[in-house]
Amino acid sequence: MGQCQTCFHFSADPLCEICRDQKRNQGLLCVVADSRDLLALERTREYRGFYHVLGGLISPMDGIGPEVLQISSLVQRVDHDDISEVILALTPSVEGDTTSLYLARLLKPFTKVTRIAYGLPVGSELEYADEVTLTRALEGRRAME
Numbered sequence: 446m447g448q449c450q451t452c453f454h455f456s457a458d459p460l461c462e463i464c465r466d467q468k469r470n471q472g473l474l475c476v477v478a479d480s481r482d483l484l485a486l487e488r489t490r491e492y493r494g495f496y497h498v499l500g501g502l503i504s505p506m507d508g509i510g511p512e513v514l515q516i517s518s519l520v521q522r523v524d525h526d527d528i529s530e531v532i533l534a535l536t537p538s539v540e541g542d543t544t545s546l547y548l549a550r551l552l553k554p555f556t557k558v559t560r561i562a563y564g565l566p567v568g569s570e571l572e573y574a575d576e577v578t579l580t581r582a583l584e585g586r587r588a589m590e
């Protein structure tokens with residue numbers, strides 16, 4: 446299975462089904478760590494924007510720096526496309542927080558950056574959250590300081 450060339454979600458085609466969907470809100474971009482998190486958010490049927498899959502989280506302990514993740518492609522998208530809001534939907538963990546702060550600093554010159562609110566214990570995985578929890582997390586998102 447390949448990857449979508451725009452959002453890096455898994456896809457057999459160069460552009461995934463989500464990126465081809467013209468009915469979605471063009472101004473909304475949700476950043477997730479991996480495709481499983483994207484699928485969890487899709488299950489809520491609450492979010493109707495586009496996605497960007499990072500391919501992991503920044504983790505200096507594991508030698509994962511920003512350069513191995515899809516971060517420069519994200520900045521390019523936000524810079525070129527007319528994005529009114531970037532929603533960071535990353536796991537509430539040390540790595541998730543580090544990555545969110547890093548991305549907020551990079552993206553704030555271009556657009557509004559929000560982070561989803563969690564009713565989840567720290568460290569719990571987004572992909573295992575139920576639809577109601579994720580919907581609330583999306584609705585309760587806040588601007589990053």
Ligand SMILES: [Zn+2]
Binds near residue numbers: 451452453454462464
């Ligand atoms: Zn895509």
